Structure formats: C-alpha cells, structure tokens
Amino acid sequence: MVLSSACNRKPLSCVEASPNTVQLGQETVITDCSENSFNNELKTGEGGNFSNITSKTWSYFRPGTYNISLKAFSKRGNKDDTYYQNIHVVPPDSNKVKGRWRLTTFEQREQLFVDYSINLFENPLILRDTLDETYTITGDSLFVKHDTESFLLFLNEYAIDYDYQNATIQAGESFFEIVLFEDTRMVWKGSYVKGYSLLYLSRV
Known part of the structure; x- marks a missing residue:
C-alpha cells in the first residue's frame, strides 16, 4: 500500500505567465510548472482550453484581467490540484x-x-x-x-x-x-x- 500511494501522489499544481501584464495582442508565455502531475488542463481565462501542454505562447485581444487556471491530476487521475494566475491586458492610452x-x-x-x-x-x-x-x-x-x-x-x-x-x-x-x-x-x-x-x- 505504501508503494501504491507513492506512485499516485497528490499533484502540486503551478502555472506562470510571463509577462503577466501585456498590451493588446502582445505575446505571453504560459508555463506549466506543476509537480507529480499528469494530463494537466490549462484554461487561458477567455475560453482557450488545452491539455498536456508544458508551455503555451498566447495573446489576448481584449482588455481586462484574465484568470488563468492549471488543473493538475495524479497518475491515476483520482487526485487533483488547481492553481490560478491573473494576467492583465492593458488597452493603449x-x-x-x-x-x-x-x-x-x-x-x-x-x-x-x-x-x-x-x-x-x-x-x-x-x-x-x-x-x-x-x-x-x-x-x-x-x-x-x-x-x-x-x-x-x-x-x-x-x-x-x-x-x-x-x-x-x-x-x-x-x-x-x-x-x-x-x-x-x-x-x-x-x-x-x-x-x-x-x-x-x-x-x-
């Protein structure tokens, strides 16, 4: 049982957006920095959904604050963890x-x-x-x-x-x-x- 539990550890979700304040149309790189995770789900905050992506270059075309989420799963899929990161899209003055x-x-x-x-x-x-x-x-x-x-x-x-x-x-x-x-x-x-x-x- 100890070995089985070790092979199916609870994941630690992590996501980073760099830069996290951008102009309209400017690219940002969204990186999955999770640990002990499998089949992760990335949501960009305005409708973009991706799976099993370690890094995604992304652009936003409307101003506002978007909430990026990364849901990480354990190897068996019965444990999960979600992390959130805000990105701010600034309109031109x-x-x-x-x-x-x-x-x-x-x-x-x-x-x-x-x-x-x-x-x-x-x-x-x-x-x-x-x-x-x-x-x-x-x-x-x-x-x-x-x-x-x-x-x-x-x-x-x-x-x-x-x-x-x-x-x-x-x-x-x-x-x-x-x-x-x-x-x-x-x-x-x-x-x-x-x-x-x-x-x-x-x-x-």
Missing part, C-alpha cells in the same frame, strides 16, 4: 492612438463559430488587399487621405467624428476594436458577415 497612421493591409477572415483556442490571426483567410490610406487621428476627429485610387473605408477625403474608449474606436458610423497595439503599428478588428475584418496600420 488615447494619446498613444492619436497621430498619423497609414492603412497598408486589409483582410477578411472566416469565423463561422467561435473557437477561443484558435488565434485571431489564424482563422481562414478569405481576402487580403494592399491599400494606401492615411488617417490623422486627433482628439475628436479622424481625417482620411487617399494616397492612391484604391481606398477602403471612406469615399471622400474629409474629417469624420472620432471617439475612443477602452480599445474601441468609433469613426463616423463605423466601430472597430484595437486587437494589437505597439508603438509603431496597430491592428483594428471590424465586422464582416462571415467572420471579421482586420485592418493593419503603421505609424507615419
């Missing part, structure tokens, strides 16, 4: 969003049902187009300049009403979510009947 941006690429991606285990940039690609539009964003307006005859969002070059709240942009009647933000580039997510659209912008 409104002042960082302001400035001149060039829209370079437009994509449409198919998403007939939501599977949070699939990265936003990995769903099936329906369309990709190269564009050249310049957006100048101020506190309350977005000025559009068509640098070529190929344009996407707005038929005329003019200033439209603009508002920004918690990673959501309202430009006229259109709404977009910022899903990736860095100092020199950002990606907007828009609506599309079979899934969603992605707009890639680079700072000018």
Whole structure:
C-alpha cells in the first residue's frame, strides 16, 4: 500500500505567465510548472482550453484581467490540484492612438463559430488587399487621405467624428476594436458577415 500511494501522489499544481501584464495582442508565455502531475488542463481565462501542454505562447485581444487556471491530476487521475494566475491586458492610452497612421493591409477572415483556442490571426483567410490610406487621428476627429485610387473605408477625403474608449474606436458610423497595439503599428478588428475584418496600420 505504501508503494501504491507513492506512485499516485497528490499533484502540486503551478502555472506562470510571463509577462503577466501585456498590451493588446502582445505575446505571453504560459508555463506549466506543476509537480507529480499528469494530463494537466490549462484554461487561458477567455475560453482557450488545452491539455498536456508544458508551455503555451498566447495573446489576448481584449482588455481586462484574465484568470488563468492549471488543473493538475495524479497518475491515476483520482487526485487533483488547481492553481490560478491573473494576467492583465492593458488597452493603449488615447494619446498613444492619436497621430498619423497609414492603412497598408486589409483582410477578411472566416469565423463561422467561435473557437477561443484558435488565434485571431489564424482563422481562414478569405481576402487580403494592399491599400494606401492615411488617417490623422486627433482628439475628436479622424481625417482620411487617399494616397492612391484604391481606398477602403471612406469615399471622400474629409474629417469624420472620432471617439475612443477602452480599445474601441468609433469613426463616423463605423466601430472597430484595437486587437494589437505597439508603438509603431496597430491592428483594428471590424465586422464582416462571415467572420471579421482586420485592418493593419503603421505609424507615419
């Protein structure tokens, strides 16, 4: 009995996210650091579920605090332990969003049902187009300049009403979510009947 118990020890669950404070779309590495564990279950906090993964590179595309959980099981599966780790996803400050941006690429991606285990940039690609539009964003307006005859969002070059709240942009009647933000580039997510659209912008 002693030998049997030793072979089926209670696991010690452990999970780490590095870094644990990230910008939208920034990668974090989630590591299973459990001991005496088998067939572990990882939940990323927004719907992603994985099994038997020692390390997972992951990105979050909406701001907020997510509770990562790692459930570890004993060899026989009749003992378990769960550990939790928070990760904070920070939206860009409104002042960082302001400035001149060039829209370079437009994509449409198919998403007939939501599977949070699939990265936003990995769903099936329906369309990709190269564009050249310049957006100048101020506190309350977005000025559009068509640098070529190929344009996407707005038929005329003019200033439209603009508002920004918690990673959501309202430009006229259109709404977009910022899903990736860095100092020199950002990606907007828009609506599309079979899934969603992605707009890639680079700072000018």
